[in-house]
Amino acid sequence: EQKLNIALMNAATARAETRAKEAEAETERVARQFAETRAQAAEAAAEIAQLKAEAEQARAEAEAAEQRRMRKRFEKGAPSLGVADALLDGTFEPIILPTIILQSDVKGYKRLSKGWGPIKTHQIMTRLFELLEAIARQYGFFPFKRIGDALIIAYADWPRRKYERCKYNSIEDAEDAVIEVAREFHQVAKGTLGLTLRVGIAKGDVLWCNQTTDPEEVKFDAAGGEALNLASRLEGLAKPGQSTVSESIVKSRESRPPKHRSRIMYRASVPDKDPEGEEIKVWDIEDEEDSTIT
Numbered sequence: 001e002q003k004l005n006i007a008l009m010n011a012a013t014a015r016a017e018t019r020a021k022e023a024e025a026e027t028e029r030v031a032r033q034f035a036e037t038r039a040q041a042a043e044a045a046a047e048i049a050q051l052k053a054e055a056e057q058a059r060a061e062a063e064a065a066e067q068r069r070m071r072k073r074f075e076k077g078a079p080s081l082g083v084a085d086a087l088l089d090g091t092f093e094p095i096i097l098p099t100i101i102l103q104s105d106v107k108g109y110k111r112l113s114k115g116w117g118p119i120k121t122h123q124i125m126t127r128l129f130e131l132l133e134a135i136a137r138q139y140g141f142f143p144f145k146r147i148g149d150a151l152i153i154a155y156a157d158w159p160r161r162k163y164e165r166c167k168y169n170s171i172e173d174a175e176d177a178v179i180e181v182a183r184e185f186h187q188v189a190k191g192t193l194g195l196t197l198r199v200g201i202a203k204g205d206v207l208w209c210n211q212t213t214d215p216e217e218v219k220f221d222a223a224g225g226e227a228l229n230l231a232s233r234l235e236g237l238a239k240p241g242q243s244t245v246s247e248s249i250v251k252s253r254e255s256r257p258p259k260h261r262s263r264i265m266y267r268a269s270v271p272d273k274d275p276e277g278e279e280i281k282v283w284d285i286e287d288e289e290d291s292t293i294t
Helices: 003-079 081-091 107-114 118-138 171-193 226-237 249-255
Strands: 094-106 142-146 150-156 197-210 218-226 242-243 262-268 278-284
Touching: 003 081, 094 107, 094 171, 094 226, 107 118, 118 142, 118 150, 118 226, 142 218, 142 226, 150 171, 150 197, 150 226, 150 278, 171 242, 171 249, 197 226, 197 249, 226 242
Parallel strands: 197 242
Antiparallel strands: 094 150, 094 197, 142 150, 197 218, 262 278
């Protein structure tokens, strides 16, 4: 009986030891599985962190690209980098500046466009505006409005960015330049597209502002000023292939070297552009280079 009890105890002990070993093995297996799970969790966390970092970098790059795109659009739509900065920052306030205005239109536009049809008219006028605006920008003038067949450009001493170079030392220098601009307008329109222009040029105070409430849109435009009205009236008085110039520009150019000869060609009014019928002087600038500037 004693031997039987000892045998039973030994068997129980063996079973207990086996279960202990099995439990120990299971514990080790669970520990290994837990360790593997923690490692996988750590790897997943690292991957998530990497993805978040990449997403943040992509977002920052997208925002930077959008800012560059907006700045490029504002710089193109503003007459100077200083004005573009103020428009982007929301700090630009309407400003009155002495301004030179040039307005041009196409002789016989209604008749020509009727013969061309809408598609060809759009193509030709787009090409014309592109050519004229390129000339204007080359001379430091700001093309700011297209109305049908009319293009209006301007020069003023705009607010500028620090160290931003100004095209001219004074508005008087721009007075001489606008005559060259008008001359090239006539030459390019006639020589490239076979079109004849009429041009009116005037100088005076103009109110400039951004005519939009959208912070992401720039519509820098002239809100009013006598020079705008006068340039329109002078353009209406110009003969085909001719440019008419306001008296203020004529007198200014006559008062400084080199002397520019000029005379009053005639007095006239433009009923459709001047309801009051007030007569204005039409001046002929007798530059030797080109007699179409008047």
